[in-house]
Amino acid sequence: METIAPGVWRLRLGEPEEYTPVSMKQVEIDEDRIARLPDPGMAPFARGEVGFKVTPRGCVVELPLHPAERIYGFGLQLKSVDHTGRRRQLRVNSDPITDTGDSHAPVPFYISTAGYGIFVDTARYAIFNCGTHSRVPPSSAGDALTGEPAGAPVGGLPAGRGSFKSMIVEIPVARGVDIYIFGGPGMREAVQRYVLFSGGGCLPPYWGLGVWYRAYGKANSDDIARLAREIRESGIPCDVFGLEPGWQSHAYSCSFVWDKERFPAPDQLVQDLTRMGFKINLWEHVFTHPSSPIYDQLKQYAGEYEVWGGLVPDLSLDGAREVFGGYHKKEFVDKGVKGFKLDECDSSDFNRDSWSFPTCSEFPSGLDGEQMHSLLGILYQETIMSVFRKNNIRTYSQVRSSHALAACLPFVLYSDLYDHRDFIRGVVNMGFSGLLWAPEVRQCDSAEDLIRRIQTVVFSPQALVNAWLIPHPPWMQYDTEVQEICRRFFELRMSLLPYLYSSFARYHFEGVPPFRALVMDYPGDGNVYGIDDEYMMGDSILVAPMVAGQDVRQVYLPQGNWYSFWTGEKFQGGKTHRICSSLDTMPVFVREGALLPIARPVRYITPDTRFEVTVRAHGQDCRDTLLFEDDGFTFRFENGEYNIVRLGLSSDGRLQVERSGYYRDARYIITGLDRVM
């Protein structure tokens, strides 16, 4: 076992394939930051405890699993949180309607409550049998992967009938594979190591954490301008304005050219909206229509099959990236576009129209269709990301497919599915794999449904309203009382921006996911193992969203005291509470000891935005809290141009603010202290 970084070990089994997430990776491992994590101790198991064999189907890795261990991860899983005792096949799929492992963003990485993570470096549709199978006990004809007698326990795990259920990973096609083992000591540290191994979590531009609005798909330039004015006049906060397929002259596949009739002066529109404080986001997918100016150049880099009559560029090739990225720079990013929505880069086994290229496709790089399905989302994100890097402006964008080692990519996943509970489960799950996910709000069945969904999205990585199917914002269908509640939640989002942005900074520097399952913070508490509808946002806030039809729900609060975000009421942890909530609130709790910064809401972010922050102190003995501050728009923070603002309470209960760093401005003006006891 080779040590890659402190607490990160690589086990090379057989002959790994040429194209894997690690071999294709564009970003360096953040070794220094990994080294700063707590001592992981020994690797969770030794080489001799890992079974490996090559078969006609591919290869098989067998890893020890203790009966008490619980297994989490595998990317954006919408149907399950705890995968123990289940089989997962990690196929990229646009409509993962079943609980099989299919996902917009399947990630061959799992984390155990025993305090380690395993990353199987493959772009294949690997199968993980998470403690589903027992070997026939000794004296049988079975052969043990490890060379030990069949049925023998691996790694000193308890023996006996039925108790030996290991993790059996089957990797199709490959004759070998690299396994990366991420040490703890806890689950969260294992995830941190994985995120830092991925290059650290992304830091969105400040505006990315504001409110997003995606406009009606059929809107023309005038409609867009009108909508933008209406939003500004309504006073509802909005930072990002997204255009859906209608902006293009041909969308399925994509021309990447403005439709001249509907958008006669697109550059002017982008400038006008930008002047109004909006950041423009353009919908697209990668499949390139013959009418596109880049079609001929891309053809040499394309796979052999079309999708919707368009090319599938092989973005693993520099040439393809240059053509595709270069065009996006010149035509869009240089002209002020701040982000993209990268649609359809997954594929479909579950849709009636089985779109996208077949798994048997061949690409000029040598990638096949299966590998390309797994990696297309990553390659696409990297291509677009490189354009923004060249211009030294950050983006926060959307993507419909991702995979391993994606933490550093500032793209948020979304889905055409729409079950609210599934969407909440996505928020719970995403942190395990260093992914970001938006439980977006589209049209709703009722005012209640709308408000409950807005609540969830406000407490998510991306406060996104996607109104692509309706001409006006969804809240405009309801009375002013409903509109008022919606507005207050969007304003709440803006109030939480300093807290959220600082949580993302921690994601970037330390690898702690800003949104995560309770089990990641409380791995020793068996009560949280199965919770799929509560999650942590940052270090201090526990969110338990409600869905339409609920006016009461059970909320388990882990050990320690908690305070209602709304009333300040104190709740004892270590037990389950029955929480009633009318539509104007929802179950949100703050951990005792938290100093929570609450900003006066702004409508949108500019380079000059300053936040007037009140600090809420929860209980006695508050911990110091760090706020992160930089220009919020560029990559200069990577060169140290940022400040850490330390908030603390003095022994006599007064707020202390201490600013250090190399950013020459201040983004936070601390205006006061509220005590919550």
Added chain:
Amino acid sequence: METIAPGVWRLRLGEPEEYTPVSMKQVEIDEDRIARLPDPGMAPFARGEVGFKVTPRGCVVELPLHPAERIYGFGLQLKSVDHTGRRRQLRVNSDPITDTGDSHAPVPFYISTAGYGIFVDTARYAIFNCGTHSRVPPSSAGDALTGEPAGAPVGGLPAGRGSFKSMIVEIPVARGVDIYIFGGPGMREAVQRYVLFSGGGCLPPYWGLGVWYRAYGKANSDDIARLAREIRESGIPCDVFGLEPGWQSHAYSCSFVWDKERFPAPDQLVQDLTRMGFKINLWEHVFTHPSSPIYDQLKQYAGEYEVWGGLVPDLSLDGAREVFGGYHKKEFVDKGVKGFKLDECDSSDFNRDSWSFPTCSEFPSGLDGEQMHSLLGILYQETIMSVFRKNNIRTYSQVRSSHALAACLPFVLYSDLYDHRDFIRGVVNMGFSGLLWAPEVRQCDSAEDLIRRIQTVVFSPQALVNAWLIPHPPWMQYDTEVQEICRRFFELRMSLLPYLYSSFARYHFEGVPPFRALVMDYPGDGNVYGIDDEYMMGDSILVAPMVAGQDVRQVYLPQGNWYSFWTGEKFQGGKTHRICSSLDTMPVFVREGALLPIARPVRYITPDTRFEVTVRAHGQDCRDTLLFEDDGFTFRFENGEYNIVRLGLSSDGRLQVERSGYYRDARYIITGLDRVM
């Protein structure tokens, strides 16, 4: 291309695998009968039109597809009938809840409206892209499988953008494959060739077509005896009495031993029930519990992983078959058991508990888990079948998984799913692949649901009521009027037995599926291509079941005149009719020219059963109809001990009955003629 039989060609591509449906096949091709089918003409395409390549993932076959062709088949598909433009991956799955190709009985065989069938001889989870993908047009970097320029049409198919969508078959793992091409001239003849290639359709014992009842899972010996008496006293016809898992001392996995407490005298019970005219069917699965008497003997033949703590015997090995089959002969078949319900021989990707062995399993024969999943149902059926063959008695049994070339196996598929429309779709689809399927009735939401489901099952290969979850027959929950309707439908089933049995004889001798989609009889009628809720039962009856909530439905009747089965009312074909139907009838139509034998219903079949048959003549110019007659219980018909009873109308409209053959008894007493005009 090698000619295997008239109109059956084999194309060997690369190096096929050792274990395939054909290589494992126990039954001979029925060449003589294939030779009697109409001249198929030329093969539908030439070798040069078929693309083939080996890839790291396996191999890929590309076959021509005309834009006008429609594709059917792929086994027991419950979600779709017409697969054109869809991707199908043929994975064995116990809960095929999505429209992806997953199935209890996936069969790598498809039929085209162009009048040919293609069988891909593989036990792998092959992917069929049925005209889903276009190649990038010429001048691109794509490489054509056929060696022609990329994007060029194959086989003289029309060229042009987007029009060239071939059938792309990807076979995992294999470095080659045999493709069998079944000529027509029509779709139905292609299916007939496939069925005869499979050994001909099965001929059930006469009683198998009677009414089936499966008893409450927790019933003990006394409960069973009481239930049996109740059924006989009720007068409702019933031939088969099935026992669910509770009969075994250990059921998950199976001991194959009677539970001594609940069944202190099982042999006596079997005798008693047999004397009452019941044929006993025992539930089981193949996974063998350590407490089973055959466990130790089977251990050497088992796969390395347990299922529910039991062995997975490798039934491809003679030794395993002998142990497993020998025990079943001695303990059950010799003692009067007439059939089995072979449960759980599929596997689960969709269930929460991911049971069954992993795809990476190794079996002593060399089969791997994927191949074994595909073939386990077939191997299990063959093992059980061999026992009945040894005793020279026919069985009609149940099985939850099947695969290719299964037509000769008298096992009917069933599912734990329960959507009535899906169940009807199963009846429509099964004929394409030479399978049998029971849309079984379990507990129901309402009397309406119960009756509508009984109607469907009465017009299906197996009139099965599975009451394993409820102590009494489901109709006992409702009033006598409902019970009366149920009884009348079961009696109708018994009236149709001569017709049904003779339809199965045609399946056996000529390969014509007794239940089939309209497109198989009317391939030239585009109106029937998408119909997934009407089917033919035999040559003369069109069934259009209704589901709860419907009191009217659209029924498309193909060209020609049709008569209501109930009223004799005449309907014009070639158009869609709006049919109202109260619960005591359902839309069933008889083709003009049919001489339909209707028997006086008996309650159950004995070796001495004689049917009093009235013949219904539909319209003028009736075609001769053949009835098949033999002992109904043994395999002697295979040696010619059967009669053909030819029914015809003389020129002056009198019924003519002509009997020929070597069976020395008569099973049908023709008692009269009804004219329906």
